[in-house]
Amino acid sequence: MASATGIPAAMERPHFIGIGGAGMSGIAKILAQRGAKVAGSDARESATAEALRTVGVGVHVGHDAAHLADDATCVVVSSAIRADNPELVRAEELSIPVVHRSDALASLMRGGRGLAVAGTHGKTTTTSMLAVALGELGLAPSYAIGGDLAGPGTNASHGDGDIFVAEADESDRSFQKYDPEVAIVLNVELDHHANYASMDEIHESFEKFAAKIVPGGTLVVSADQAGAVELTERVRRARRARKDTDAPRIVTYGLAPDADVRILAIEPNGLTSQVTVVLDGVEVAFEVSVPGRHYATNAVAALVAGVALGVPAGDLAAALGSYTGVGRxxxxxxxxxxxxxxxxxxxxxxxxxxxxxxxxxxxxxxxxxxxxxxxxxxxxxxxxxxxxxxxxxxxxxxxxxxxxxxxxxxxxxxxxxxxxxxxxxxxxxxxxxxxxxxxxxxxxxxxxxxxxxxxxxxxxxxxxxxxxxxxxxx
Incomplete structure (x- = not known):
């Protein structure tokens, strides 16, 4: 149930353990901007902690049971928080609900048009490109990203529009919690070896993520990267086996001749690139203001996803040129x-x-x-x-x-x-x-x-x- 402020009642007074982390700090910012009374702790002082304080978040340095207020409505943790953390132990003593970061983010995305960006590499950049471009077009998206945008200088924001762009983390399978209207899969490779023992486990995890796309939605997936191609084949096989006629559509992109949205050219120019694609039979050219072919293909994924949400291709292509990078x-x-x-x-x-x-x-x-x-x-x-x-x-x-x-x-x-x-x-x-x-x-x-x-x-x-x-x- 949502409170009068429009945020979930369980999130009215959240306490974040490890609030300085990229994903955690973003969720805390959005909750604070929506009117929640947010507090938390982190191991050390940082620029992120100070930025949180500027939006009204109470940040403690160090972990101590005394930092947790008795009236906290929940404690938010990531997979990095250990069971013996004193604030987590105190939450259990007080019977305060413990919420995983991904569940907190999923609750914020509900009620809007979710766009989730997944992949072993490139998630932060692609999510950032979408956040900047959609904002440039006046669509005022909410966004949660794993890095600070060069322009706004922040990793998250609550927007007045109905689109919520989120970086979807596969490392601990938490991206399976989201129900996006549009999902991007940039690539699929074996990583996070403490949580995945094989490529088959990775693919199963991405399949579950793709299966959470809402009916009528879209899966945007690379036609060039081997792991992503394998994922596309797995998703299509599963749909045929289920005889699923109401499944979200799949749109592939890349240099491959059979890509639904084909990249015709990526022309490097110093620290920028010029990209030309064919989308729905029309050539679209735009500039990417960061170097590297991989960033150019990320921009194409962003373009395809935005078009799937109904944004005109020409407008979005021009707006993508306003993206100037993300921290790190x-x-x-x-x-x-x-x-x-x-x-x-x-x-x-x-x-x-x-x-x-x-x-x-x-x-x-x-x-x-x-x-x-x-x-x-x-x-x-x-x-x-x-x-x-x-x-x-x-x-x-x-x-x-x-x-x-x-x-x-x-x-x-x-x-x-x-x-x-x-x-x-x-x-x-x-x-x-x-x-x-x-x-x-x-x-x-x-x-x-x-x-x-x-x-x-x-x-x-x-x-x-x-x-x-x-x-x-x-």
Whole structure:
């Protein structure tokens, strides 16, 4: 039941554990903007915590049972919160309902026209493109994204329109909670090895996500990426077996000749690209203001999804050109001493390769590409360390940090050396780094005017960009 404020009654006074996380902070912002009395805690002070306070959210630093108010209507957690967290233990003592982040987001999406963006890679960028473009057209969407938009500078907002654009996270199967009108699947690859044992499990999870699309809705899916193609075939087989005549339609996009929306050309132009597609028999051309073929194809997915919601293709294509990026997705941090420093969230080999190729294509002449890479998660490094190392061979030189553990405990024998050994076997020039404080000086000695430094990874490697710029400017 919804309260008088228009938000679910259980969400009137929520308490978020780990409120500074990308997904958690977005939901907290939207609830606060809708009138809820929101509070929460995070392990450390951050810009995100301060941004939450500006919209009326009470944020505690550190985790303590005393932070949880007795009148909280629910406690919101992500899969990263452990059972012994003192605030979670206190919630159970007080019989306060515990709600998973995905359930909280699903409750916010109900009653509107949901557009959920899924895939192993590219979710944040594609969701961001849609949020910016739909906003540019005056449609005032609500959105929840895993990164801060370069324009609005926020990862979430409550809009007055009826469209809700959400990044749909497959890592813990939580994207199966949503009931979107339109769903995008950009790609399907094996990742999140602590939760998925095989590609078959991944495909089953994505099938369940696709099955939640409302009748009359649309599944937008890549015609180029092998895992997405396999998903399309599985969904079609399941529908034939059920003789489901009321199933949502499937629209494929890509360079493949049989794609429903075919990409005719992607023309790189420095840090932008010009894209031409054929949609419903009509050629549509538009500019993508971020580098890389993968970002261009993400923009096509956004275009197709928006058209499925009824937005005119020409208007949406023009509006997509207003997207200027999202934090940590090939984000230019600055330039000093003639050296540009760019930040990348890439942490899976496919993402790493795509971003490295994009940066390589944007570099002139003999300029060098130097990468500072921080592996993310022990389980991912154990399974994909060799491929990560091979990706680093695309750079002229790399510094590889220790593994960022995030929510995981160390695994025996799993260190950054797995990546370093593979990179050297592939012919890469790699320097192991165990002290992050030494990185700015190390990098400064490796680059000169015209070169580009790419800080890469899903952990706190992003903090090094400003420090490298400061050292280069000395």
């Amino acid at each position: 997705r090939l984000q230019l941090k600055g330039e000093a001493g003639g050296v540009r420093v760019v930040d990348s969230y890439a942490h899976h080999p496919t993402e790493m390769t795509a971003d490295l190729e994009a940066m390589r294509a944007a570099l002139p002449g003999e300029s060098k590409l130097v990468v500072v890479f921080q592996p993310h998660l022990f389980s991912r490094t154990r399974e994909l360390g060799r491929e990560m190392g091979e990706a680093l061979a695309l750079a002229d030189a790399s510094a590889v940090l220790d593994i960022y553990p995030a929510r995981e405990d160390p695994l025996p024998g799993v260190t950054s050396e797995l990546i370093i050994d593979a990179a050297r076997s592939a012919g890469a020039r790699v320097t192991p780094v165990h002290d992050k404080d030494s990185v700015p000086g190390l990098v400064a000695g490796m680059v000169g005017g015209g070169d580009l430094v790419l800080t890469m990874g899903a952990g706190d490697v992003t903090d090094l960009g400003p420090l490298i710029l400061a050292r280069l400017g000395d």
